[in-house]
Amino acid sequence: MKMKQCLKxxxxxxxxxxxxxxxxxxTAFAAKKPTxxxxxxxxxxxSSSINISWSSQSGISGYHVFRAxxxxxxxxxxxxxxxxxHAFCNMKLQGGMEYYYRVRSYVIKNGVTVTGKFSKILTAxxxxxxxxxxxxxxxxxxxxxxxxxxxxxxxxAGTKVTVVCAAKDKSxxxxxxxxxxxxxKKHTGYIxxxxxxxxxxxxxxxxxxxxxxxxxxxxxxxxxxxVTTLVKGSKVTILGQTxxxxxxxxxxxxxxxxxxxxxxxxYARYIKLT
Numbered sequence: 001m002k003m004k005q006c007l008k009x010x011x012x013x014x015x016x017x018x019x020x021x022x023x024x025x026x027t028a029f030a031a032k033k034p035t036x037x038x039x040x041x042x043x044x045x046x047s048s049s050i051n052i053s054w055s056s057q058s059g060i061s062g063y064h065v066f067r068a069x070x071x072x073x074x075x076x077x078x079x080x081x082x083x084x085x086h087a088f089c090n091m092k093l094q095g096g097m098e099y100y101y102r103v104r105s106y107v108i109k110n111g112v113t114v115t116g117k118f119s120k121i122l123t124a125x126x127x128x129x130x131x132x133x134x135x136x137x138x139x140x141x142x143x144x145x146x147x148x149x150x151x152x153x154x155x156x157a158g159t160k161v162t163v164v165c166a167a168k169d170k171s172x173x174x175x176x177x178x179x180x181x182x183x184x185k186k187h188t189g190y191i192x193x194x195x196x197x198x199x200x201x202x203x204x205x206x207x208x209x210x211x212x213x214x215x216x217x218x219x220x221x222x223x224x225x226x227v228t229t230l231v232k233g234s235k236v237t238i239l240g241q242t243x244x245x246x247x248x249x250x251x252x253x254x255x256x257x258x259x260x261x262x263x264x265x266x267y268a269r270y271i272k273l274t
Contacts, residue, residue, distance in 0.1 A: 034060050034105040034116030042124040043087075047095035050124045053087040054103055061108040064115070065090075068100045071121065071144040072170035075102055096128020098145075098167040098177060125165045125177075133178070133196040134240065135159040136219075136252075141189035145175035152189045153182060163198065164188065174243055194220055197240035197252045206251070206271040208234040214271075216253065216264035220244035227264035228257060241268060 034057060043051035052065075063081040065088050068074060079088055093099065101122040106115045141153040146169035155161070161178040167190060169175055174193040179186055208214045208230045217224040220242050230236070240252040242265075249268040254261060 032059075032107065033114055034107055036117040037063065037103045037105055037119035040101065040103055040119040040122045042122060045124065045127055047127045048093050049089055049091045050093060050099060050126060051087065051089045052101055052103075052122060052124065054119060056086040057083075057105050059107070060105045061113075063103055063105050066102045066104075066118070069097075070146070070168045070170045070172075071100050071123070072146060072148070073100075075100070093126050094166075095126050096165050098123060098125040098165050100124075128165055131163045131198055133161050133163050133176070133198045135161060135191070136195055136197050136242075139191055139195045141178070141180070141187075141191055143189065145169045145173075145177075145190045149190070153180070153187060155180060155191075161191075161196070163196070166193070173245075174247065193243045194245050197242050204238045206236050206238055206253075206273045208232055208236065208266075208270060209272050210270040214266050216255070216262060216266050218264055220250035220252075220265040222246070224265070228255070228262045230255060230257070230266075235274075236266075236271060238271075238273070239263070 037054050037057070039055040041053060043053055045051065060083050062083045063086070064077050065079040065081060066075040067078045067090065068076070078090070081088055090099070101124065102118040104116050104118045106113055135155045135157055137157050139155055140151045141155060142149040143152050145167040159180065161180040164177045164179055167175040167177050175190050176193045176196060177188060177190055179188045181187070209232065211232055213232070214230045216227045216230060218227055221244055234255060236253040236255045238251050239254055242250055242252065244250050250265045251268045251271055252263070252265055253271070254263045
């Protein structure tokens with residue numbers, strides 16, 4: 001009886017030792033979580049490329065670079081960087097466009113990948129020509145592209161702004177990053193592109209080329225009300241241009257018809273500049 005109790009105690013002790021041994025073994029071989037990538041910044045840019053860099057880390061297996069065309073994402077991994085490097089040149093990008101980056105480091109140990117936290121979001125843009133524009137109606141300027149972001153200012157119709165670059169909201173809608181002056185100070189923010197009339201063309205007159213007539217609308221959208229309809233050959237004055245919600249170029253025009261002056265928007269492809 002005493003021998004059975006002794007064996008039982010020995011087996012219990014052996015099991016405890018095995019469990020403790022496994023626990024210590026797993027702890028010893030577990031990969032340590034990398035620290036957050038810091039100092040992500042933008043370097044040299046061209047009309048089709050953006051260079052980014054960050055502070056290097058030791059004891060890691062490499063870095064994951066993520067990019068999005070909207071501040072709100074989705075972010076997709078576009079590159080895996082070797083541990084000895086801490087920079088990346090993103091090429092084949094659209095000119096005059098804003099892009100967003102996040103980077104994290106990772107460690108691989110015993111076939112297991114452990115990732116660190118993402119860096120702060122980096123906003124960067126490719127080179128492009130800035131353009132003068134006018135706010136069409138009283139509009140809100142946002143902190144980032146998208147109506148889900150805070151309003152930083154409200155500009156009245158007719159306010160002059162400079163379009164710095166193009167941007168996208170999370171649903172793919174067209175926005176513009178603009179600079180403007182309020183209280184004798186320069187500010188920047190984001191506005192939906194269809195709320196802007198872009199700078200006038202050097203050729204500020206045109207002729208309607210649509211064979212079946214051209215509908216002039218109150219705003220750059222086929223859902224907007226019709227101001228008037230022009231026949232082929234009608235002469236118009238180009239007041240500006242903008243990108244509609246459909247992604248197409250529209251002209252803001254003025255035209256005299258039957259002794260009256262009409263102003264509205266029409267597809268640019270149906271008007272030939274003269």
